[in-house]
Amino acid sequence: MSFGKTTPILRIFDEVKAREFYIDFLGFCVDWEHRFEPGLPLYLQISKDGCVLHLSEHHGDCCPGAALRIETDELEAFHQQLNAAGYPYAKPGMEEMPWGSKDMTVADPFGNRLTFTSAIST
Template identity: 60%
Template sequence: MQAQGIIPIFRMFDERKAKEFYIDYLGFKLDWEHRFEPDLPLYAQISLHDVTIHLSEHYGDCSPGAAIRVEMKGVEEFHRQLIGKQYNYSRPGLEMTPWHTKECCVIDPFGNKIAFYENAE
C-alpha cells in the first residue's frame, strides 16, 4: 500500500468568477468539469503543473475559507506574472517568512487561500 498524493477541494459559488481567477489569473488549466444535469452544481478539476485542485459548487463537499500551501520553484517570477496581469481583485505581495520561505498568497473570490511558496535555504 502506498499513498499517491492529495487533491484539495475548494468550495466555489460562481463558475465564471472561478474560471476568471484560477484559469485567466493564476494560469491553471481546466482538466474536466461535471454536472449531473445542466442546471445542477458544477464539479471541476484544474491543474497547474503537478498541482491539482477540485472546485465544487456542491453544498456538502467542503466549506469556503479553506487554505492550502503549494510548493513551487520560481515563486518570484510567478509573483511578477500575477502583478503584471493587473487583475482587479488581487495584488499579492511577496514575503520572506521567519521559517525561511518566499511566499505569494492569494485569496480566491470565495475566501479560499493559496500560499505559493519556495524554500529560501
C-alpha cells in the same frame, strides 16, 4: 503501505468568477468538468504543472475558507506574472519567512487562501 498525492477540494459559488480567478489569473487549465445535468452545480478539476485542485459548487463537498500551500520553484517569476496580469481584485505581495523561504498568499473570490511557497519539501 503507501499513500498518493492529495487533491484538495475548494468550494466555489460562481463559475464565471472561479474561471476568471483560477484560469485567467492564476493560469490553471481545466482538465475536466462534470454536472449531473444542466443547471446543477459544477464540479471540475484544474491543474498547473503538478498541482491539481478540485473546485466544487456542491454545498456538501467542502466549506469555503480553506487554506492550502502550493510549492513552486519559480515563486518570484509567478509573483511578477500575477502582478502584471491586471486582475483588479488581487495584487499579491511576497513575504520572507523566518525559516528562509518566501510565501505569496492570494485569496480567491470565495474566501479560500492559496499560499504559494518557495519552501520545497523533500
